[in-house]
Amino acid sequence: MSLRARAILVLIVTALALAMAYPTYEGEGEGLHLGLDLQGGIHWLLGVDRPKAIEGELGRIRDSLLEEDANTLGLTKENISMEPDRLILTDAPTASLNDVLDEQFPGVNASTEAAGTVLMLSDSRVEQVLRDATTQAMEVLERRATGVVREPIIASAGIGRILVQMPGEVDPVKARTIISGQTFLEFKKVLASAPTKEILAAQYPDGNPPDTDVAEQLTEGIVTEAFLLENPAVLTGASLEDARFNMDARRGEPVVTFTWKSDAARIFAEFTAKNIGQRMAIILDGNVLSAPVINSRISRRGEITGNFTPESASTLAGNLRSGALPVPLNIEEERTVGPALGKDSIANGLNSILIG
Numbered sequence: 001m002s003l004r005a006r007a008i009l010v011l012i013v014t015a016l017a018l019a020m021a022y023p024t025y026e027g028e029g030e031g032l033h034l035g036l037d038l039q040g041g042i043h044w045l046l047g048v049d050r051p052k053a054i055e056g057e058l059g060r061i062r063d064s065l066l067e068e069d070a071n072t073l074g075l076t077k078e079n080i081s082m083e084p085d086r087l088i089l090t091d092a093p094t095a096s097l098n099d100v101l102d103e104q105f106p107g108v109n110a111s112t113e114a115a116g117t118v119l120m121l122s123d124s125r126v127e128q129v130l131r132d133a134t135t136q137a138m139e140v141l142e143r144r145a146t147g148v149v150r151e152p153i154i155a156s157a158g159i160g161r162i163l164v165q166m167p168g169e170v171d172p173v174k175a176r177t178i179i180s181g182q183t184f185l186e187f188k189k190v191l192a193s194a195p196t197k198e199i200l201a202a203q204y205p206d207g208n209p210p211d212t213d214v215a216e217q218l219t220e221g222i223v224t225e226a227f228l229l230e231n232p233a234v235l236t237g238a239s240l241e242d243a244r245f246n247m248d249a250r251r252g253e254p255v256v257t258f259t260w261k262s263d264a265a266r267i268f269a270e271f272t273a274k275n276i277g278q279r280m281a282i283i284l285d286g287n288v289l290s291a292p293v294i295n296s297r298i299s300r301r302g303e304i305t306g307n308f309t310p311e312s313a314s315t316l317a318g319n320l321r322s323g324a325l326p327v328p329l330n331i332e333e334e335r336t337v338g339p340a341l342g343k344d345s346i347a348n349g350l351n352s353i354l355i356g
Contacts, residue, residue, distance in 0.1 A: 041149070041167040042175055045333035046141075048133045048160040051084055053327045054121060057129045058087055059232035061105055061119070072096060081210040082231060090116040130160040136326040138162055144318075162329070172336055184328050185237030185320065187268075188229040190279035190291050197226045204228075215281065217288035219307060227281050227288055234271050234280070239264035243320035245313045248305070254313035256304040258320065265300040273297040282306075284316070285328070 062080055073096055081088045101108050107125025111118050138154050145152035153165035194200035217225045242259040272294050281291040282304055289306035
């Protein structure tokens with residue numbers, strides 16, 4: 001090919017590339033969307049919190065056994081205790097239980113130990129739980145990332161792992177807050193409280209009661225109270241229908257108001273009606289935001305208060321609207337790729353055409 005022909009070809013290719021790319025940089029039309037390798041951006045590898053995923057599945061199995069099969073199996077809440085990777089049933093009729101497990105809970109194995117009948121998830125059931133959590137988390141991340149960049153890349157990177165790439169000039173701090181912010185919201189009954197974990201632990205010399213965990217409330221990074229909380233959670237952020245940022249007119253503070261889905265509203269109303277005078281903790285990503293006293297029956301609408309700024313309250317509300325993550329995610333890898341690589345790659349490509 002002659003030098004003149006090569007020059008003409010370069011001009012044609014360049015003109016076509018610019019014509020395709022122009023709408024993208026203007027923010028309109030489809031245009032040519034450059035990937036992370038060409039225009040830089042942020043790369044994350046996220047991992048599903050395996051213990052939390054298993055705990056959540058066991059909690060759902062426990063609730064199903066109590067709600068649907070109590071008359072058949074004669075189980076009550078006192079008959080079932082939950083540990084991180086198993087359920088322990090006491091006084092459960094083995095034959096009837098095996099029938100229920102076979103029919104309704106495939107992949108749940110039962111064995112007999114001194115403490116009672118132990119239910120554990122099989123390896124295949126754990127794998128399916130991780131797959132489902134990965135799929136659900138990807139859907140949430142897709143909705144969140146679309147609000148930050150035009151064409152984010154959200155893909156499975158194996159069982160329980162998610163690849164997130166956000167091409168272009170992205171504020172890494174803002175992106176991390178919106179995308180990797182767990183927004184794992186839980187509402188739990190408070191069983192006891194103390195100024196610190198150590199003082200709380202002293203109340204239980206033989207160890208914490210079964211089906212409980214401990215969380216702290218922090219103010220400006222300092223622990224102000226520790227709570228013994230009942231498991232599983234009464235409700236989680238996955239049951240929210242809507243969430244909005246508002247300013248509390250009386251206190252002049254940012255708050256997040258929320259609305260439950262219809263089924264969750266019924267559960268919340270029943271719980272608050274039975275626990276008037278008790279405290280309920282609102283936990284975000286493992287930290288207690290507040291633990292108000294339940295003064296009356298609460299149904300469909302509620303309010304989350306905390307040490308919010310207008311921006312943090314708005315971000316939290318937006319993340320809750322886009323959907324709460326089904327389980328917490330851990331950042332396993334994080335990289336920021338500069339756009340210089342993209343410019344060099346394009347320049348080298350054009351040079352190769354020109355030089356041949």
